Amino acid sequence: MLSEDPTVAGTLNQNPSDNTDVTGAIELNADSICSRLGSPARALLHHVEVFEQTDSTNSRLLEAADDGAVSGTVYVAAEQTEGRGRQGRRWFSPAGGSVSISLLWQLPDLRAATGMSLATGVAVLRALNRLGIADAGLKWPNDVMWQDRKLAGILVEARGGKDCAAVIGIGINTAFPDKAIVDQPFVDLETILGEVPPLNDVAGAVLNELLLLLPIYQSDGRDDVLEEWRSVDVLRDRPVRVEQDGVEFRGIERGINEQGALLVETERGVRSFSTGELKVRADETAG
16 A cells, blocks of 8 residues: 655654754654655655654564555664674674664565676665765665765665565765774765765665666666666676675675676686675785
């Protein structure tokens, strides 16, 4: 069930303008986020709810889906206390340091979730372009990168059954603390742009691009979306190390196949990777 008129709830700020609270974090507001969507995207949006703090927007939205939430429901948070990434890894999302966005999206079946993190990455990159960041790229399967540093992450969690759906989670670094404990190089919007853009602009741009792209990806535009992903692949033709279920492979990254699986040229030929415990990173020891 989809609504043409999105509802709003749980706003931090009753004034829909972009204000700054006492901590310096730009406030999120559901009305303001919705106002930044074009009509086509708004037609696919059902409900936006904003949290000042929550454990995990994905976890909350998965629970809401079990309780009957419908496609197009969106949760946005200024802080997560138990944010997570792929394979249960912790996603660091401190107050004032990031914005977390989760979208519930109906699927015809579980197969439709294949490659959805790649399509989401393309949507996030389009949104960043709108915000003035034209040189970001994507790292398989779910990282948004800027100059080899992680700017954003994506987590897609799909559930089958009678009402098959996916929760698409996106976390974007906005102004990370200098002493943030993160296990990889990172960057934030403040560093790239010189200031933190209004978080309502960030959330609105991401949702607008994502809501427009998902129906295209699920219909006849899948090949075009994957080709766009290939054009911004930051590891393409670079030495990489892939760890799968505890076994490490080294080779040259050769993009993705028609199903969105990663292709790596090893000494024994080209291997594809798509399932299992996977870690992919540039091989700085090669060459």
